[in-house]
Amino acid sequence: MRVKNLVMMAACAAALGTAAMADGHGGAVKVGMITTLSGGGAGLGIDVRDGFLLATKDSDMIQTVIVDDQRKPDIAVQLADKLIQSEKVDVLTGIIWSNLAMAVVPSAVAQGKFYLSPNAGPSALAGRGCNPNYFNVSWQNDAFAEAAGAYMSDAGVEKVFLMAPNYPAGQDSMAGFKRFFKGEVSAEVYTALGQTDYAAEIAQIRASDADQVYFFLPGGMGISFMKQYAGSGVDKPVAGPAFSFDQGILGAIGEAALGVKNTAHWSKDLDVPGNAEFVTAFQAEYGRLPSIYAAQGYDTGLLLMSAAAKADVADADAFRAALKEADFQSVRGDFTFADNNHPIQNIYVREVVKEGDVVTNKLIGTAISNHTDAYGVDCKM
Amino acid sequence: MTTLLLIEQVLNGLQSGIMLFLMAAGLTLIFGVMGLINLAHGSLYMVGAFAAAAVAGATGSFTLALMASLAAAAAAGAIVEVTVIRRLYDRDHLDQVLATFALILIFSEGTRWLFGSFPLYLDVPAAFAGPVMLPGGIQYPAYRLLIIAVGLAVAVGLFLLIARTRIGIQIRAGESDREMIAALGVDISRLYTIVFALGAALAGLAGALVGAIQSVQVGMGEPVLILAFVVIVIGGIGSIKGALVGAILVGLTDTLGGVLLPLAFGLFLDPSTASAIGSALASMAIYILMAIVLIYRPTGLYGAPV
Numbered sequence: 001m002r003v004k005n006l007v008m009m010a011a012c013a014a015a016l017g018t019a020a021m022a023d024g025h026g027g028a029v030k031v032g033m034i035t036t037l038s039g040g041g042a043g044l045g046i047d048v049r050d051g052f053l054l055a056t057k058d059s060d061m062i063q064t065v066i067v068d069d070q071r072k073p074d075i076a077v078q079l080a081d082k083l084i085q086s087e088k089v090d091v092l093t094g095i096i097w098s099n100l101a102m103a104v105v106p107s108a109v110a111q112g113k114f115y116l117s118p119n120a121g122p123s124a125l126a127g128r129g130c131n132p133n134y135f136n137v138s139w140q141n142d143a144f145a146e147a148a149g150a151y152m153s154d155a156g157v158e159k160v161f162l163m164a165p166n167y168p169a170g171q172d173s174m175a176g177f178k179r180f181f182k183g184e185v186s187a188e189v190y191t192a193l194g195q196t197d198y199a200a201e202i203a204q205i206r207a208s209d210a211d212q213v214y215f216f217l218p219g220g221m222g223i224s225f226m227k228q229y230a231g232s233g234v235d236k237p238v239a240g241p242a243f244s245f246d247q248g249i250l251g252a253i254g255e256a257a258l259g260v261k262n263t264a265h266w267s268k269d270l271d272v273p274g275n276a277e278f279v280t281a282f283q284a285e286y287g288r289l290p291s292i293y294a295a296q297g298y299d300t301g302l303l304l305m306s307a308a309a310k311a312d313v314a315d316a317d318a319f320r321a322a323l324k325e326a327d328f329q330s331v332r333g334d335f336t337f338a339d340n341n342h343p344i345q346n347i348y349v350r351e352v353v354k355e356g357d358v359v360t361n362k363l364i365g366t367a368i369s370n371h372t373d374a375y376g377v378d379c380k381m
Numbered sequence: 382m383t384t385l386l387l388i389e390q391v392l393n394g395l396q397s398g399i400m401l402f403l404m405a406a407g408l409t410l411i412f413g414v415m416g417l418i419n420l421a422h423g424s425l426y427m428v429g430a431f432a433a434a435a436v437a438g439a440t441g442s443f444t445l446a447l448m449a450s451l452a453a454a455a456a457a458g459a460i461v462e463v464t465v466i467r468r469l470y471d472r473d474h475l476d477q478v479l480a481t482f483a484l485i486l487i488f489s490e491g492t493r494w495l496f497g498s499f500p501l502y503l504d505v506p507a508a509f510a511g512p513v514m515l516p517g518g519i520q521y522p523a524y525r526l527l528i529i530a531v532g533l534a535v536a537v538g539l540f541l542l543i544a545r546t547r548i549g550i551q552i553r554a555g556e557s558d559r560e561m562i563a564a565l566g567v568d569i570s571r572l573y574t575i576v577f578a579l580g581a582a583l584a585g586l587a588g589a590l591v592g593a594i595q596s597v598q599v600g601m602g603e604p605v606l607i608l609a610f611v612v613i614v615i616g617g618i619g620s621i622k623g624a625l626v627g628a629i630l631v632g633l634t635d636t637l638g639g640v641l642l643p644l645a646f647g648l649f650l651d652p653s654t655a656s657a658i659g660s661a662l663a664s665m666a667i668y669i670l671m672a673i674v675l676i677y678r679p680t681g682l683y684g685a686p687v
Binding site: 037038042043046166171185187188189190191192194196197199200203204206207219220221223224227228231232233248249251252253254256 | 383386389390393394396397400490493498499500501502504505510511512520522523524525591593594595596597598599601604605636639640643652653656657660661663664
C-alpha cells in the first residue's frame, strides 16, 4: 500500500509540476526516476527511490516522477521516451541494472537530457561511451571487486578461489579483482546466472588449495550461496562485494553471514559529516536501516539539489558545470568526479556483525583511497 | 579430481534431482490427469516457502513451518482450481498458458504486497545445521541428506497412493478416460480439485525445504519451473516414476556437467577460458539430454506411446 501511495503522490506532484511549468520554468528541475519497484530485485529500486525522496523531500526545486521499469530493458526504454517526450523531464535517474542503463542512457543523453546514475556503472559508459551529460553517482561496476583485490593482497592472502555468474558483470568483477590482487588465483569458477544451488561449487572450494574465497553473486544467488556455505562446514574465509551483504540481504542470510568481509563505498557507521543524520532520518522515515542503494539515492538527490541551487537547468552548460563540481556533502565523505564523470572515492572494508538482534555491517578499514575506475583513459570528451 | 570429491558431487546431483522431483511430481500429475499446463506451479512453490518462512519466524519451529507450507500451498491450489483452473479444462493449451501466466503475476505481486520486496529469512533447523561425516570421510551437510530422505519418502508415498488406494485408481482412470469415469459416478470435479491440491502441496513442500538453504524471494519458483518441465518431458508426461527418474537424471547431468565440463576443457585450454566455455556448455547439458531422450523416446522415458 505504502509503495502505491508514494507512487500516487509522486504522480500528483508530477501533475502539479506540469502545471507550474506552464508559466515558465521557475528554476525547478523536473526529474524522471525509472527504477525497479516490482518483481525480483525490487528492494534495490525501492531503496534508491526512498533515499532520493528523503534527500529531496523538503526541496521545492526538485519535482520527481517515479515509474517502474519491472527490470525489463524494453519497458525502461518506453518509459524513458514517455518521460522525455510527454513529461518533458530535464534529468533522468533511478536505473538499477547495467543492461537497462545501456538501453536507456545513450539515447537519453544524446537528446540533451542529463542522466545521474544512482546504481550501475557499466564499463562502456565509463570509457569510450562516456558522455558529458552522464554522471555516475554510485560506482563503476568493477570498483568493489578492485577494492577487494587490493584488500586481500594487503591482508596477505596468497591463493584465492574466485566465483561469479557467467555474464558480463560477473566477468567484469572477476577481471577487476585480478587487476588489483597480487596473489595467485587457485580456481576461477563461473556459475549459471540465477543459479540457486551451490553444492557443487562448495565441494570444489573444499577441495581447492585456496586460502580464501571471493565471490560476486548479487541478489538471491548470494543469499543461497552463503546459507549453503555456512551449512557445509567449509571454514575458508569468504569475502564479497557489498551487493551480497547489504542491509536488505543480510536479513535473509542471517547469522550465516557473520564475520564476512565485504567492500563498499559507504557504511552506516562511516564517520563523516551528515552520515549519522542520514541514517537516523532514513530509519525514522521508513522504519528500516538504509542500504548502500539508499545512500546512493540520497547522494544523487543531494547532488541534484546542489546543482539546481547554482544553475538553471535550462542553461545546460551551467547546469553541467554545477553537477561536475559535486558541491555537496556526500554521506560517503569526500566525493569528486573524475574526468569521465565517474566518482573518485574511498572504498572501505566492512565486516558483518550482530548488533543486538540485527545482523548488519561494521566498518573495519579502508581498502583503497581515492579510487577511480580503469576505463577513464578511453573517455574522450 | 579425487574419487571422494566425485562421490560428493554425485550426492549433490542426486539431492538436486530429488528437489526437482518434488516439483515435477505435482506438475506431471496435473498435466497427466487433467491435461493442464500449469505455469503457476512455481508460484505454489513460492507460496510454500513464504508460508514456511512466516510461520518459522513467528513460532521458531521448522516442523510447524513445513506443515504450514503444505497447508498453505494446498489451500492456494484448491482455491485456484475452483476459481480459475476449472474453467480451463476444455480450452486449448494456449488459453491455459495465458491464464496460468496471469496467475504467476497475481501471485508474485500479491506476495510482494503481503511480505514486501526484500527476501525473507528461513534457516535450516538447528538439528540439521552442520555437516555430518559420511563413511569414507566425506563431509556432507546434514540438511541435504534430510532433503534426499524426505524426497524418497514422498516418492514411495506417491507410488503407494497411486498404485494401492481407491483415489489412486480414480486418478489413473481419470488419466486414461475422463468421460468414462464420470459416467461411472466418480465426482470428477472433486477428484480434480484433490489432484490439483495434492500437486500444489508437493510444490509447497519443495519450496519450504529448498527455501531453507536458498533465498525466499518473489519469483523464486520460475527458474525451478522450467527445470521441472524439462524433467516431466524427459520422464514422460503423467508418469510419477518418469518424474523421479527424469529428475535424478537432470540433477546429475546438471551438477556433474557443471563440474566436469570445465575440467575437461581445462586439459587443453587456459583455466579462465575453459571455465567460461565449460560452464556455458554445462548450462545447455540438460537440454541436450532432453533432445537426445526425445529423439529415441518421443513420449519420454516412461510416457505412454501415442
